[in-house]
Amino acid sequence: MSDAADPLVKSPANADGPRVIEAEVYPGAIATRLDHAINWFRESSIWYLLFATACCGIELMQTGGPRTDLDRFGAVFRASPRQSDLLLVAGTITYKMADRVRLLWAQMADPKYVVAMGSCANCGGLFQRSYSVVCGVDKIVPVDLYLPGCPPRPEALNEAILRLQEKMHGERWAAKMKGQA
Amino acid sequence: MTPAEIAARLRTRFGDGAVVAVQDALLDPTLELAPERLHEAARFLRDEDDLRFDFLRSLAGVDRKEALEVVYHLLSLPHRHGVTLRVRTPRDKPSVASVADVWPTAEWHERETFDLFGIDFAGHPDLRRLFLPDDWVGYPLRKDYAPPAEYHGIVTTREGSLPVTRAQVAGRPQVQVAMHGAKAEELPGYMRVNMGPHHPATHGVINFLLETDGEIIRKASPDVGYLHRGIEKLAESNLYIGTMPYTDRVDYLGAIFANHSWALAVEKLLGLAVPPRGEYCRAIASELNRIASHLIATGALAMDVGAFTPFTHWIREREKINDIMERICGARLTYNYLRFGGVARDIKPDVVDTIRLWLDHFEPILREFNRLISDNEIFVRRLADVAPISAADAVGFGLVGPNLRASGVHWDLRRDAPYSIYPELEFDVIVGKGFRGVVGDCYDRYWCRVLEMVESMKILRQACDKLPEGEFWAKPKVVKPAANEFYAAVESARGELGAYVIADGTDKPYRAKFRTGSYTGLSIIQHLSPGLMLADLVALIGSLDVVAPEVDR
Numbered sequence: 169m170s171d172a173a174d175p176l177v178k179s180p181a182n183a184d185g186p187r188v189i190e191a192e193v194y195p196g197a198i199a200t201r202l203d204h205a206i207n208w209f210r211e212s213s214i215w216y217l218l219f220a221t222a223c224c225g226i227e228l229m230q231t232g233g234p235r236t237d238l239d240r241f242g243a244v245f246r247a248s249p250r251q252s253d254l255l256l257v258a259g260t261i262t263y264k265m266a267d268r269v270r271l272l273w274a275q276m277a278d279p280k281y282v283v284a285m286g287s288c289a290n291c292g293g294l295f296q297r298s299y300s301v302v303c304g305v306d307k308i309v310p311v312d313l314y315l316p317g318c319p320p321r322p323e324a325l326n327e328a329i330l331r332l333q334e335k336m337h338g339e340r341w342a343a344k345m346k347g348q349a
Numbered sequence: 350m351t352p353a354e355i356a357a358r359l360r361t362r363f364g365d366g367a368v369v370a371v372q373d374a375l376l377d378p379t380l381e382l383a384p385e386r387l388h389e390a391a392r393f394l395r396d397e398d399d400l401r402f403d404f405l406r407s408l409a410g411v412d413r414k415e416a417l418e419v420v421y422h423l424l425s426l427p428h429r430h431g432v433t434l435r436v437r438t439p440r441d442k443p444s445v446a447s448v449a450d451v452w453p454t455a456e457w458h459e460r461e462t463f464d465l466f467g468i469d470f471a472g473h474p475d476l477r478r479l480f481l482p483d484d485w486v487g488y489p490l491r492k493d494y495a496p497p498a499e500y501h502g503i504v505t506t507r508e509g510s511l512p513v514t515r516a517q518v519a520g521r522p523q524v525q526v527a528m529h530g531a532k533a534e535e536l537p538g539y540m541r542v543n544m545g546p547h548h549p550a551t552h553g554v555i556n557f558l559l560e561t562d563g564e565i566i567r568k569a570s571p572d573v574g575y576l577h578r579g580i581e582k583l584a585e586s587n588l589y590i591g592t593m594p595y596t597d598r599v600d601y602l603g604a605i606f607a608n609h610s611w612a613l614a615v616e617k618l619l620g621l622a623v624p625p626r627g628e629y630c631r632a633i634a635s636e637l638n639r640i641a642s643h644l645i646a647t648g649a650l651a652m653d654v655g656a657f658t659p660f661t662h663w664i665r666e667r668e669k670i671n672d673i674m675e676r677i678c679g680a681r682l683t684y685n686y687l688r689f690g691g692v693a694r695d696i697k698p699d700v701v702d703t704i705r706l707w708l709d710h711f712e713p714i715l716r717e718f719n720r721l722i723s724d725n726e727i728f729v730r731r732l733a734d735v736a737p738i739s740a741a742d743a744v745g746f747g748l749v750g751p752n753l754r755a756s757g758v759h760w761d762l763r764r765d766a767p768y769s770i771y772p773e774l775e776f777d778v779i780v781g782k783g784f785r786g787v788v789g790d791c792y793d794r795y796w797c798r799v800l801e802m803v804e805s806m807k808i809l810r811q812a813c814d815k816l817p818e819g820e821f822w823a824k825p826k827v828v829k830p831a832a833n834e835f836y837a838a839v840e841s842a843r844g845e846l847g848a849y850v851i852a853d854g855t856d857k858p859y860r861a862k863f864r865t866g867s868y869t870g871l872s873i874i875q876h877l878s879p880g881l882m883l884a885d886l887v888a889l890i891g892s893l894d895v896v897a898p899e900v901d902r
Contacts, residue, residue, distance in 0.1 A: 219547060221554050222576055222898055223601035226645075226682055230671070233664030247549045263500045264482045265554060265575045268546055273518070294595065296507050297586070298579035299489045299496040300481065306512035307503050319682055 206341045210253070210279070211333040213242040217252035217272065222259030224286035224319040231322040243329050249275040254332070255309070260288035260295055261302045273309040279339070283328055284311045287318040294318065350399065350430050352378045358400070359432075362393065377422075377431040384436050388446040388472075394423060394432065395451055401425045402432060403744050405448075407836065407864035408458035409849050410466035412492045417443045417468055422836050422849070422864075426744060426760055433836075438468065447473040454747030457872040465490040465581075480574030480901055490582055539567055546575045550653045550887045553897025555871070557886070566886060569878035571871050577901040584861035589615050589828045590689065592861065596848075597683035599863050600899045602645055605631075605638040606841030607863065608687040610848040613768060614837035615689050618830035618852050624820040627691030628770040633704065633812045634677055634686055634696075635769075635839075636805040640711075641670040642842035643798045643805075650795055650891035651722050654731045654884075659722045666714060669707055676700050691822030701813050708806055715802065723799060732795055733786030736877050736889040743789065746876065747869035750844020751797045752893055755781035756789035762840035769839075774811050776804045791892035798894070829856045843867050843894055867899035 200208075220228050232238050232245060246252045249272045261269055273282070284305050287293025292303035305311060312335060315328045350358070356378040363380065382390055394402040402423040411418040421434035438445050447470040449456040459470040460479040467488035470476055478485065487494050496505055504510040545556035554575035560568040580599060584592040596607035609631060616623065623631075648663035671681040677696055678686035686693055722728050738748065743756035753760055761778040763771040779800040781793035830852040838847035844866030853859040870893040878886055 218549055222578075223598055223682060225553070226601055230664060230668060230681075233668065234661055235665065235668045260576060260578055262575060262577055263503065263505075264480075264577065265546065266503055267501065268575075270518070272547060291507055294598065295578045295580075295583070298583055299494070299505075300577050300579050302503055303505070303507040304512075307510060308513065309518055310513055310515045321681065 203340055203343070207337045207339055210339075211242075211336040214254050214281075214329065214332065214336075215244055215246045215252050216254040216256045217249050217276070218245040218247055219256060219272065220258045221261065221265065222286075222288060224258035224289070227319045227322055228256065228258045228285065228325065231325045236322040236326055238326070238329060241329055241333070249273075250277065252276055253280060255280065255282045256285055257282065257289040257305045258285045260293070261305050261308065262300050263302060264300070266302050266308050269305065269308050279341075281312045281332060281336070282309050283313045283315060283332060285315045285325065285328070286320055287316065290314050290316060350428060352430070355400070355430060355432055363390065377433045379433040379435060381435045381437075384438050384445050387434070387436050388448065388451075390434065391448045391451040394434070399428070400432075401427050403427070403452075405452040405454050405458070405747055406431075406838070406845065407847055407849055407862065408455060408462060409860070409862040410462040410468055410490065411851065411860050412466065412490065413437070414492060416440055417466055417491075419445050419462060419468060420849070421448075422847075426758065429765060443468040444471055445469070446471050447476075449473055452747070453742075453745045453876070454869050454872060457868070464488070467491065478574075480577035482574075489579060538562065544569075544886075546572075551890060551897075552649065552895050555895065555897055555900065557874075557890075559883070559886075561883060564883050566878050566881050566883060568875070569881075569886060570875050573871065573897075573900050575901065576897045578898070580902045581861055581863065584858055586857065588856050589830075589858060592858070593687065594683065594685045596863075597685055598898060599902055600841065600843070600846065600865065600867075600896060601682060602896055603638050603642040603842040603846075604682065604684045605634045605686060606839050606846045607848075608684065609635060609769075610837050610839045610841075610846045610863075611850075611861075612687040612689055613839065614835045614848040614850040615828065615830065617835045617837060618833055618850060619689065619825060619828065621690045621825055622823065623691055623769075624823050625770070625817045626695070626819045626821045627823070629812050629816045630677075630692045630696050630821055631687060632770055632774070633809060633816070634674070634684070634692070636808045636812070637670055637674060637677075637704070638684075639805045639842045640802050641667050641674075643802050644670075646842070646894040647795060647798050650732075650888070650894075651728065653887050653891040654728065656722055656725070656728060659718060662714075662718060662721070666711065669710075673700065673703055673707060676703070688822055688824070689828055690825050691820070693822070695821045696816070701816060704809060704813055708809060711806065715799075719799070723796070729785050729792060731884075731888055732792035732892065733790055735786075735791045735885050736881060736892075737787045737790040738873065738877065739789060742873065742876070746873040748844070748873060749866045749869065750840065750842070751779075751801060752794055752866070752870050753844060754779060755793040755797045757781050762838055762845060766838070768837075770812075771808075773815070774808050776808050779804060791888050794892040794894075827856075829854070838864070841866060843870070843896065843899060863902055865899040865902065867893075867895045867897075871895050871900050 284290050289305045292301050295301040296303045313332055317324055359380050394400050402425045404424040404426050406422040406424050409420045416437045419436045424431045436445050459473055462468050463476055464478040464480050539560050539562055542559040544559055545551045546554040556572040558570045580595050596611045597604040599607040644663040644667050648660040651659040675681050678684045738756045740756045740758050743753050764778055779797045781788050784796045785792045832854045834851040836849045838845045847864035849862040850858050851860040
């Protein structure tokens with residue numbers, strides 16, 4: 169079955185295709201693809217590491233606050249990298265901090281994602297000519313999503329989380345796991 | 350004493366040649382000394398009854414190309430007068446006597462100057478790098494410094510390397526982070542804990558190296574520099590106005606204050622006056638920002654000691670201030686609002702009405718907040734009598750702002766060294782009285798901030814009523830101050846935020862230095878922490894309202 173005809177996969181032919189289908193055999197049960205189910209669970213509970221290094225951290229706090237309320241997407245902050253799915257790099261990374269970022273990333277369990285929030289994390293931003301600032305966190309850890317702004321507004325961070333959910337939804341974990349088993 | 354009297358007094362003691370002529374009436378008298386006489390002069394200045402320079406405002410290194418220079422800005426809190434001390438030392442073997450035993454706050458300032466200029470301070474108790482990693486090569490604020498092309502495998506330019514991939518990072522050898530562990534035989538019976546640099550209660554990326562005996566701290570030494578962005582070096586390669594956005598990021602919780610001190614210093618160098626409406630716009634933005642900053646300070650303190658609800662209340666209120674600030678200057682956090690000679694945009698009448706409405710809304714909310722947390726038995730017990738700072742310590746360690754006033758010292762730049770339009774406004778200076786425990790404890794620092802919000806609301810109401818008509822920006826044709834220097838300070842939410850600017854006649858500053866409140870606030874922790882419980886350290890850090898970029902700059 170090609171992707172275009174598959175009701176379970178989002179495709180141009182089936183932009184709002186049903187994500188789950190009701191099974192006729194057992195009322196109340198749902199049938200879905202394993203990939204879809206795993207992705208659905210994961211994208212609905214993105215726990216992000218509270219990694220606020222600079223100004224963006226304040227906007228990150230405001231985003232977690234009552235008005236924007238990231239919790240409604242299942243995204244809540246964690247203080248420990250061991251419990252986190254997402255490394256949200258909110259702010260400038262200096263060379264003194266760089267090794268710590270690598271360590272935090274290494275401490276996170278797979279599957280893990282990295283969002284570079286703000287100009288400093290993207291490319292060094294205002295401080296890219298400085299002697300002590302890393303020109304972009306992607307020189308240290310792999311980045312999945314770049315969020316521009318100095319600092320980005322809470323709405324922008326909100327959008328980033330939604331985009332990340334989209335990205336997570338396209339993962340094919342079942343196929344990957346089959347190869348490993 | 351007037352500057353002339355101080356100059357005369359210093360001439361009789363140190364000889365005519367040592368005292369530099371005061372260039373204009375605004376500047377403090379300047380004393381230029383040979384390095385070997387510095388320590389004697391420091392004691393003299395601090396201990397003489399009629400001088401009593403007990404407060405070291407700022408200590409700045411300057412690279413004068415042919416020699417290095419250390420500049421001390423001193424202040425006398427009892428007599429309310431100032432003096433500037435200047436010492437030159439040769440470039441190839443720079444050494445100056447340490448004054449850390451005269452003013453304890455100098456310990457950190459000297460470490461910073463050693464770190465960035467490579468000046469050796471003889472007699473310093475613990476001279477090592479403060480901001481930069483221990484294996485860093487060179488002294489970045491020297492004029493001839495060239496940054497390395499690579500550090501720990503990271504290319505230091507924006508170009509020159511592709512983003513790393515997952516496989517590359519995974520393939521790297523295990524990260525060797527210099528955790529400050531000690532061998533067991535070095536610390537029998539004690540444990541060493543790294544609290545930070547990534548820790549929710551340290552308010553940004555600050556590391557505390559703790560030596561603990563169970564729950565009791567034997568020693569806590571802050572390890573800073575994880576957010577050292579080199580703003581002072583960047584300022585040297587920017588136009589004067591180009592540094593304004595950088596000042597926002599010196600203190601992102603109170604961006605207006607750093608804007609203001611930078612603008613004040615450059616305006617003084619230019620001899621520029623600000624139209625009254627511009628001054629009022631500045632005051633309104635400043636006081637709104639002060640409330641916003643104190644909201645975070647008090648809310649985060651409550652969160653640190655275990656109460657999450659007040660924090661969400663304050664975030665909600667802060668959003669409303671952010672909305673107003675957005676209408677005033679177009680940004681939520683990094684305002685870049687001030688200009689030399691005024692402000693970038695006028696405050697429109699409808700915004701003034703919004704501010705009044707918000708004040709009416711906020712007053713009952715503040716009462717509700719106090720019912721929620723300020724009088725909460727558990728909260729009070731977590732803070733009262735914890736880590737009191739005596740007035741002498743507060744002055745010696747150079748604490749400023751609410752931290753200094755909580756210890757019972759009357760010093761508010763808005764009243765005692767007036768700038769802008771603050772002399773025209775009525776407000777009280779809140780001083781710690783031992784509201785729930787002893788004077789200068791964590792609760793006093795917290796409560797001073799809550800009461801300061803009330804004072805800021807008073808100021809806002811007056812400023813909104815008095816806001817005069819007219820120009821808001823007297824735009825200078827060219828910003829190119831003549832060779833001179835000035836130290837300007839404003840009362841920020843975290844105390845004195847000073848900008849020391851040296852102009853050399855070009856359109857870029859020769860040297861810019863920021864003196865910030867969090868920096869000295871953090872330096873006292875090492876002195877206070879022995880004997881504290883681990884949980885009390887969190888309360889202490891929270892009550893000092895430390896913000897990492899202000900420490901590291």
